[in-house]
Amino acid sequence: MLKYKAVRTKGKIPLSRYFQKFKEGDYVAVAKEHSVIFGYSNRLQGRTGIVIGKRGEAYEVKIKDLNKPKTYMIKPIHLKKVELVK
Numbered sequence: 358m359l360k361y362k363a364v365r366t367k368g369k370i371p372l373s374r375y376f377q378k379f380k381e382g383d384y385v386a387v388a389k390e391h392s393v394i395f396g397y398s399n400r401l402q403g404r405t406g407i408v409i410g411k412r413g414e415a416y417e418v419k420i421k422d423l424n425k426p427k428t429y430m431i432k433p434i435h436l437k438k439v440e441l442v443k
Contacts, residue, residue, distance in 0.1 A: 362391045370434070377433040379416055383408045384439040387420075393434055401429070405439055 370392060379385060386405045389395050406420035406429075415430040 359391065367392075374434050377436065377438075379408045379411075379433065379436065379438065381408055381410055384441060385416075385418060385436045386439050387418075387431065387435060388437045390434045393432075395435060397429065397431075 370390065374390070384405060385408055387401050387403060389399075389402050401420070404420050404422075406418040409417040409419050409428065411417070412430060415432050416436065418429050418431050418436070419426055420429060421427075
């Protein structure tokens with residue numbers, strides 16, 4: 358697991374990443390932004406889940422962890438929207 362950003366990805370983070378909007382029921386993947394404190398363990402990186410709601414500036418995301426559903430409060434800078442293939 359990387360602990361720092363690659364040389365070509367360093368620099369200012371786009372403001373659109375901070376202000377992403379998600380709706381209830383959207384599928385999102387956890388993509389940790391290394392320049393902002395994450396606050397959870399590294400094993401959450403790359404997991405996908407469903408947005409349940411919003412609390413303050415963070416989103417409630419329901420993620421399965423070893424077949425047990427858990428709810429995490431994650432800021433939008435650490436989330437990416439996932440499109441389901443039909």
